[in-house]
Amino acid sequence: MNVFSSVEGSQWNVAVRDPVWKHVWITPELRDITLTAEFSRLYRIKQLGPTEYVYPGATHSRASHSFGVFHMAHRMLSVLLENGAREWTTNTGCASFLAAALLHDLGHFPFTHALKELPLLDHESLTATMIKTEPLRSLIGKSGGDPDMTAAIISNTNNRDEETAFFSRILSGVLDPDKLDYLNRDAYFCGVPYGIQDTDFIFSHIRPHREQGIILDSRAIMSVESVLFSKYLMYRSVYWHRTVRVATAMMKKYLFSALSRSVFQPEELYSCDDNGIFDLISRNSLPERLLPEAIRNRNFYHIVFSVPFKEIDGSPLESLTIRSEAETRLADFFSSKTGKQIESFHVLIDIPEQISFESDLFIEDEQKTFTESSTVFSRSVVQKFVTSLRKIRVAVHPDHASSVLKIPSLSEHLANCIGLEYTTIS
Numbered sequence: 001m002n003v004f005s006s007v008e009g010s011q012w013n014v015a016v017r018d019p020v021w022k023h024v025w026i027t028p029e030l031r032d033i034t035l036t037a038e039f040s041r042l043y044r045i046k047q048l049g050p051t052e053y054v055y056p057g058a059t060h061s062r063a064s065h066s067f068g069v070f071h072m073a074h075r076m077l078s079v080l081l082e083n084g085a086r087e088w089t090t091n092t093g094c095a096s097f098l099a100a101a102l103l104h105d106l107g108h109f110p111f112t113h114a115l116k117e118l119p120l121l122d123h124e125s126l127t128a129t130m131i132k133t134e135p136l137r138s139l140i141g142k143s144g145g146d147p148d149m150t151a152a153i154i155s156n157t158n159n160r161d162e163e164t165a166f167f168s169r170i171l172s173g174v175l176d177p178d179k180l181d182y183l184n185r186d187a188y189f190c191g192v193p194y195g196i197q198d199t200d201f202i203f204s205h206i207r208p209h210r211e212q213g214i215i216l217d218s219r220a221i222m223s224v225e226s227v228l229f230s231k232y233l234m235y236r237s238v239y240w241h242r243t244v245r246v247a248t249a250m251m252k253k254y255l256f257s258a259l260s261r262s263v264f265q266p267e268e269l270y271s272c273d274d275n276g277i278f279d280l281i282s283r284n285s286l287p288e289r290l291l292p293e294a295i296r297n298r299n300f301y302h303i304v305f306s307v308p309f310k311e312i313d314g315s316p317l318e319s320l321t322i323r324s325e326a327e328t329r330l331a332d333f334f335s336s337k338t339g340k341q342i343e344s345f346h347v348l349i350d351i352p353e354q355i356s357f358e359s360d361l362f363i364e365d366e367q368k369t370f371t372e373s374s375t376v377f378s379r380s381v382v383q384k385f386v387t388s389l390r391k392i393r394v395a396v397h398p399d400h401a402s403s404v405l406k407i408p409s410l411s412e413h414l415a416n417c418i419g420l421e422y423t424t425i426s
Contacts, residue, residue: 044273050247072177073101085208095144169213194233302401309390
C-alpha cells in the first residue's frame with residue numbers, strides 16, 4: 001500500500017476495519033490524529049442526518065466516511081505517483097494531501113449541508129482553522145505533512161502553489177475520493193443499489209495531469225457516466241427524499257429563528273455533535289423548539305403542495321427572510337380558510353439548495369472534455385439532473401394537514417400567496 005515514506009521509519013501497519021472497503025491501512029502517526037477530540041466528534045455525527053428515519057440502516061458516522069475518503073485518496077495517490085505525478089509532487093505534499101483526505105469533514109456539524117442559506121461559516125473554513133491549531137498542527141507535522149498546506153488543499157484558496165493546487169483538484173472534483181466513498185457508503189448503509197461504483201476500474205484508467213489534476217482515457221467515460229447518474233439517483237431517492245427534505249426544513253426553520261433572535265451564537269453550533277445540538281435547543285423557550293422535538297419523534301410535517309422549481313420563478317424564496325415572511329402569510333391564509341389558529345412555525349416552505357454535477361474531466365485520447373466527448377451525458381443533459389430534482393414544497397403541521405387540503409383551489413391560492421406564478425403541480 002505505501003508508495004512513499006512520508007515519515008522516516010513510519011509503517012502502514014494500523015488496520016481500520018470497514019464494512020465497505022474491508023481494511024483501511026494507516027500509520028501510527030495518522031492514528032494519533034484520529035484519537036484527538038476534534039476527530040472523535042465525527043463519530044457522534046451521522047453522515048446522513050435525518051435520513052435514518054427513512055432508511056433505518058443509515059446510521060453511519062462522518063468518522064467512518066472520513067476513513068473511507070482517506071482510503072480512496074491513498075489508492076488514488078498510489079496510481080497517480082506510479083504514472084508520473086512524482087515529477088511535481090513531494091513526500092510532504094503527499095502526506096499533506098492524505099491528511100486533508102482524512103480531515104476534510106472536520107468542520108462539519110449536524111445538518112451542515114442543509115444549512116447553507118444560514119449566516120454560518122462553511123465547514124471548509126472551520127476545518128482549515130482547526131487544522132492550523134494545536135494539537136492537529138503538530139500531529140500533521142509528525143505524520144510528514146505541512147498543516148498549512150493541508151488546510152489550503154481543503155479550503156481551496158486562490159493563493160496556492162502548483163503542488164497544493166494539484167492536490168486540491170484531486171480532493172474536490174468529478175472523480176474525487178469524497179464522492180467515490182460517499183456514493184458507495186451511503187448506498188451500502190441505506191440498502192439501495194444506486195451508488196455503487198467500480199472503483200478498481202476507475203483507478204485503472206486515471207492519469208495525473210500537472211494543471212488539471214486527473215484525466216482519463218475514453219474507456220473510462222462510462223465510469224464518469226456512472227458517477228453522475230448514481231449521484232442523481234441518490235439525490236432523488238435518498239438525499240432529497242421528500243421526508244428527509246421535510247425533516248431538514250423543520251430543523252432549518254428552527255435554527256434560522258434561533259440565530260435571528262440571538263438565542264445562541266453560531267460558535268455554539270460549530271462544536272455540536274448530534275446530541276449536542278438537541279441539548280442546545282432544549283435550553284431555550286422558543287415556540288419553534290417544538291420542530292426539532294417533532295423530528296426526534298418522527299412527527300413530520302405533511303406536504304400539501306409541490307411544484308418543480310424550474311416551472312416557476314422561485315428564486316426570491318431562496319432568501320430565508322423572504323421565505324419566512326411567505327410562511328407567515330400562508331399561516332394567516334390557512335387560519336382564515338380553516339377557522340383554526342395556525343402558527344407561522346406550523347408552515348414550511350422547502351427549496352433544496354443549488355447543487356452541481358461536476359463533469360469537466362478531460363478525456364486524453366479524444367482531446368475533449370467529458371461533456372464534449374462520445375458520452376450521451378451532454379452539458380444540457382447534466383443540467384437537467386439539477387432542474388428535475390429541485391422542487392418547491394409547502395408542508396404543514398400534521399394536526400392541520402387534512403383541513404388545509406380541503407381548501408378549494410388550494411394550489412392556485414398557495415402559489416399566489418407566496419408570490420409564485422403557478423403553472424402546474426407534480
